Structures are given as structure tokens and as C-alpha cells.
Amino acid sequence: MAEVEETIKRIQSQKGVQGIIIVNAEGIPIKSTLDNSSTVQYAGNVHQLLMKARGVVRDIDPQNDLTFLRVRSKKNEIMIAPDKDYFLIVIQNPTE
Amino acid sequence: MQPALEHQEEKDSQKEEEEAPPHELTEEEKQQILHSEEFVTFFDHSSRIVERALSEQVDVFFDYSGRDLQDKEGRHLSRLVTYPELLVASYSSNEDAPHEPDGVALVWNMKYKKTTPEYVFHCQSAVMSAAFAQFHPNLVVGGTYSGQIVLWDNRSNKRTPVQRTPLSASAHTHPVYCVNVVGTQNAHNLISISTDGKMCSWSLDMLPHLELVFKQSKSVAVTSMSFPLGDVNNFVVGSEDGSVYTACRHGSKAGISEMFEGHHGPITGLDCHTAAGPVDFSHLFVTSSFDWTVKLWSTKNNKPLYSFEDNSDYVYDVMWSPTHPALFACVDGVGHLDLWNLNNETEVPTASVTVEGNPALNRVRWAHSGREVAVGDSEGQVHIYDVGEQISVPRQDEWTRLRTLSKIQLNEVLQLWALKHIYSFSCSKSQCRGRTSGRLFACVDGVGHLDLWNLNNETEVQKSPRNII
Numbered sequence: 200m201a202e203v204e205e206t207i208k209r210i211q212s213q214k215g216v217q218g219i220i221i222v223n224a225e226g227i228p229i230k231s232t233l234d235n236s237s238t239v240q241y242a243g244n245v246h247q248l249l250m251k252a253r254g255v256v257r258d259i260d261p262q263n264d265l266t267f268l269r270v271r272s273k274k275n276e277i278m279i280a281p282d283k284d285y286f287l288i289v290i291q292n293p294t295e
Numbered sequence: 296m297q298p299a300l301e302h303q304e305e306k307d308s309q310k311e312e313e314e315a316p317p318h319e320l321t322e323e324e325k326q327q328i329l330h331s332e333e334f335v336t337f338f339d340h341s342s343r344i345v346e347r348a349l350s351e352q353v354d355v356f357f358d359y360s361g362r363d364l365q366d367k368e369g370r371h372l373s374r375l376v377t378y379p380e381l382l383v384a385s386y387s388s389n390e391d392a393p394h395e396p397d398g399v400a401l402v403w404n405m406k407y408k409k410t411t412p413e414y415v416f417h418c419q420s421a422v423m424s425a426a427f428a429q430f431h432p433n434l435v436v437g438g439t440y441s442g443q444i445v446l447w448d449n450r451s452n453k454r455t456p457v458q459r460t461p462l463s464a465s466a467h468t469h470p471v472y473c474v475n476v477v478g479t480q481n482a483h484n485l486i487s488i489s490t491d492g493k494m495c496s497w498s499l500d501m502l503p504h505l506e507l508v509f510k511q512s513k514s515v516a517v518t519s520m521s522f523p524l525g526d527v528n529n530f531v532v533g534s535e536d537g538s539v540y541t542a543c544r545h546g547s548k549a550g551i552s553e554m555f556e557g558h559h560g561p562i563t564g565l566d567c568h569t570a571a572g573p574v575d576f577s578h579l580f581v582t583s584s585f586d587w588t589v590k591l592w593s594t595k596n597n598k599p600l601y602s603f604e605d606n607s608d609y610v611y612d613v614m615w616s617p618t619h620p621a622l623f624a625c626v627d628g629v630g631h632l633d634l635w636n637l638n639n640e641t642e643v644p645t646a647s648v649t650v651e652g653n654p655a656l657n658r659v660r661w662a663h664s665g666r667e668v669a670v671g672d673s674e675g676q677v678h679i680y681d682v683g684e685q686i687s688v689p690r691q692d693e694w695t696r697l698r699t700l701s702k703i704q705l706n707e708v709l710q711l712w713a714l715k716h717i718y719s720f721s722c723s724k725s726q727c728r729g730r731t732s733g734r735l736f737a738c739v740d741g742v743g744h745l746d747l748w749n750l751n752n753e754t755e756v757q758k759s760p761r762n763i764i
Contacts, residue, residue: 206342208337210345214349221338221456224521227319229328229329231330271356278349278742280344281341282337283337285334285337285338289349293354
């Protein structure tokens with residue numbers, strides 16, 4: 200458990216990282232470095248996006264599966280590492 | 296009206312129930328999850344990937360045209376930026392593609408690994424010189440063979456110039472080998488010099504018009520030009536006849552001021568000292584020439600301070616390091632790139648590399664950082680070299696060491712020059728022999744001349760020709 204905390208701290212201290220959120224398969228946040236309302240907002244939206252993205256990949260090729268999702272916007276980048284039961288969201292401002 | 300509303304409300308509340316977010320987890324439940332093995336496995340795997348992704352800082356989205364900085368009304372926010380990773384190179388026409396335009400300038404990006412240029416620019420006449428327009432990050436200036444100065448803009452979607460100077464006697468009618476933007480953000484001009492010696496000064500402020508502000512001419516076949524650091528009025532030019540001239544743009548003495556002789560062949564490259572530091576060396580400049588030498592000069596002296604004679608072919612270009620005061624690079628016609636550090640050694644280069652295949656190297660340019668050198672060859676390739684820290688990074692004492700060196704050299708070199716002059720002068724004939732006896736130096740050459748040189752004091756050399764046998 201201490202390792203998880205340590206890793207989160209380490210990622211958080213990387214250049215430009217704005218927040219880290221860990222969400223379960225249903226879209227409920229388990230751990231977050233952001234405030235509650237932002238966390239809920241990100242978790243809910245990303246969950247929907249993730250389901251859609253996964254659906255796209257599986258639809259085109261049922262043998263395939265989504266492994267990573269990066270959403271680049273004008274202001275920042277949202278990186279999503281999905282898994283069967285959980286997913287990790289990291290928000291970074293790359294130009295900082 | 297009422298029933299309809301109620302019906303709607305019912306529907307809404309039903310929807311709400313269906314979409315109600317699943318119950319939030321209690322702190323206990325969260326802790327349970329965080330301790331579970333499957334979570335640890337997941338986190339170990341995904342955090343690894345994410346950390347790698349976070350550290351890869353290459354931003355492939357960057358827009359050099361600045362369109363992303365436009366505000367809502369489409370006006371451009373002014374930026375004063377330089378992009379040290381961009382490199383512009385102009386090329387002679389491609390023999391393999393005769394239908395392509397003669398004039399090509401390519402902008403390369405050294406930050407990315409892609410092997411294609413960032414921007415491709417064309418024009419009708421061969422581009423002899425190209426430069427980024429300082430203070431206008433979107434513009435590239437080109438001097439062409441026809442004498443036209445062209446402007447390209449990386450915001451336009453065309454490869455052709457957005458602005459051209461007129462092809463008339465009021466501008467240039469000869470090839471333009473030198474273009475340079477000098478001045479400050481608020482007061483700058485584009486200076487161009489053609490091989491007939493005409494210098495034109497253009498205004499970039501009234502874009503898209505290039506206005507001719509000033510011109511002066513002296514029949515000097517100019518091949519290279521450089522402005523000393525911080526100077527916008529005085530400049531130095533090298534010419535085809537092997538002489539270097541200082542000149543100035545404004546004032547009562549506008550035009551050519553002084554002549555510096557020393558090279559025995561056309562000057563191919565010229566660069567004024569640029570590395571700013573505790574000692575001012577802005578009076579120093581280096582020249583390269585077809586006579587196989589690179590020479591170090593001071594604007595305070597009509598004769599070279601030193602001559603570097605390690606090359607055995609035409610030396611095509613020379614440039615001071617922008618950061619190290621005693622370091623300069625030169626390139627020659629047999630593929631050699633030499634780095635000379637005057638604080639280290641003045642007889643041979645400190646570092647040297649030969650380009651594979653020994654192509655003639657036409658141009659050498661230091662990157663702004665002073666850590667990389669770009670070399671253009673006769674095959675159309677640009678090679679970028681990394682210069683090791685131990686060579687490229689100046690130590691604290693480099694400036695004072697160079698000052699001491701140049702003071703000594705000023706005295707010694709006059710003697711040295713005298714000696715070398717005789718040798719090189721004589722060796723071009725058949726034989727020569729020289730002996731020193733105290734301060735008297737005798738020299739004979741193969742066509743019957745006996746010259747006695749009297750190296751009396753450190754600054755004077757007396758030649759007394761006797762007995763032409």
C-alpha cells in the first residue's frame with residue numbers, strides 16, 4: 200500500500216502533472232489527488248469515453264482490445280490506462 | 296397544459312432514477328480495493344506505462360506558423376521567439392529533377408526524427424543565401440541569383456514567395472550572397488549585398504511591402520558580409536579579389552572605410568566575433584579563402600593577426616562559436632570540418648572530422664546553443680554534428696586567456712607573418728632557403744632574389760633588398 204502511495208506521489212511530482220485519479224470499472228473514483236468535484240467530473244466523463252473507445256476497437260476487430268487512450272487538448276493531455284477492473288487517469292500539461 | 300407538464304416531469308424523474316450514479320464507495324471499501332492483489336497488479340502495470348509516457352516530452356503538435364496563438368478576431372499576438380531547432384538551408388538546382396524550380400530553400404527541424412523538411416520553399420531563381428528574418432518568426436528571407444530578394448511566409452499555404460523585390464536597376468541586378476537582418480525589435484532593416492558591391496537596406500515593417508530605404512555601391516565583388524556584435528552601422532565584407540573591407544551604412548563616412556589585405560584568393564567566408572563575455576572581442580573577425588587559409592584579423596589592424604594553414608584545399612566557410620570566445624569552425628573542399636580553439640592550440644585544429652565520401656563542404660553554421668554544428672555539402676546534404684562539452688563549453692577564464700593571447704600575438708605574429716610570407720611567397724617558385732642569424736633574416740628564392748629582413752624590434756620589419764643576383 201505504501202508503494203502505491205509512493206508511486207502516486209512520484210507521478211504527481213513529474214513536470215506538468217495536474218492530477219491522478221484511480222477509478223473502478225463502474226466509474227467510481229477510488230483515489231484521487233484532485234478535489235472532489237473535479238474528480239467526479241473526470242471519472243464520469245472518462246468512464247463514458249473509455250467505454251465508447253473500447254467499443255470502437257472491439258467493433259472494428261473483436262480480437263482486439265483497448266490498451267491506452269490519450270486525449271490531447273489545447274490546454275492539457277489526459278492519459279488513460281485501462282484494465283479489466285480499474286483505470287488510471289493522469290492529467291498533464293505537457294508544455295509546462 | 297398542466298397534464299403535459301406533469302407527464303414530462305414524471306418521465307424526467309424516471310430517467311433520473313435509471314441514470315442515478317452507483318453508490319459512492321465508503322472509505323473502508325476503498326481501502327479494501329487498494330489492498331487487493333488485483334489492484335496492485337493493475338496499478339503496477341499501468342503506472343509504469345504512464346510514467347514512461349509522461350517523460351517522453353516530444354511535442355509533435357507544435358505549430359511554427361503561430362496559428363494557435365491567434366486570438367478570436369484572427370489577429371496575431373506578437374511573439375518574439377526564436378526556434379533554435381529550426382535550420383534553413385538553400386540549395387542549388389537538383390540535377391535529377393530538371394522541371395523543379397531553380398530556387399529551393401528548406402526549413403529542417405532538428406527536434407524531431409522525421410527525415411523530411413518542416414517547410415519547403417521555392418522560387419524561380421537559385422537561392423544563394425537564406426536566413427530567418429529576426430523579429431519576424433514566420434518569415435524566411437532569400438537572396439537569389441537574379442538579384443531579387445524574396446520573402447517566404449510559413450503561414451501561407453504556398454511554397455512560393457509572398458513578397459519579392461523588383462528586378463530593376465534600383466535594386467539588385469547581380470547575385471545576392473549576403474542577407475542579414477540587423478537592428479532591434481523596433482528598428483531593424485534587412486541588409487542585402489550583391490556581387491557588384493551594391494548594398495541595399497530594406498524595411499520589413501511595412502509588410503507585405505519591402506521598401507528600399509537606402510542603397511550605396513562601391514565596385515567590390517562582395518562574397519560575404521558580417522556585422523560585429525551589437526553594431527548596426529559598421530560592417531565587414533569580404534570580396535572576390537581577396538581583400539576585406541570595413542564599411543558603414545550611415546554618417547559622413549558612409550561607404551567603404553578601410554581595406555585589409557592578406558589573402559591570396561577570393562574570400563569565401565567571413566564572420567565577426569560574437570561570443571559575448573567579460574572581455575570585448577567585437578573587433579576580431581575571421582576569414583576563409585580559396586588560398587587554403589583561414590585568417591584572424593582585428594578591425595584595428597590592416598594585416599592579419601594570425602594565419603591558420605592546416606588545410607590543403609579551398610576553405611569554403613568559417614564561423615565563430617556563438618558561446619565560446621576562442622572557438623571557431625571551418626570547412627574545406629575535401630570534406631574536413633575543423634574546430635580551432637585559440638586558447639588551446641594555434642597550429643592545428645583542436646578537433647577535426649572528415650565527412651564520409653570527402654564531399655566539398657560549402658557552409659558551416661553553429662547552432663545558437665554553441666553545442667551543435669551544421670555543415671552543408673556539395674551533394675546537397677546537411678550534416679549536424681554534436682560538439683562535446685569539453686570543446687564547446689567555455690570555462691570562466693577563456694575570455695581573459697584569449698585577451699592575453701591576442702596581445703602577444705599582435706607582436707609575435709608580425710614576425711611570424713614575415714617569415715611565413717617569405718616562405719609561401721617563395722615556395723610558389725622553385726626553391727627557397729632561409730636562415731636566421733640573430734635578428735637578421737636572409738632569404739633567397741629560385742629566381743635570383745636575395746632579401747635581407749631585419750627583425751629589429753617587435754613591431755617593425757625592415758626589408759633591405761640587395762644584390763639582385
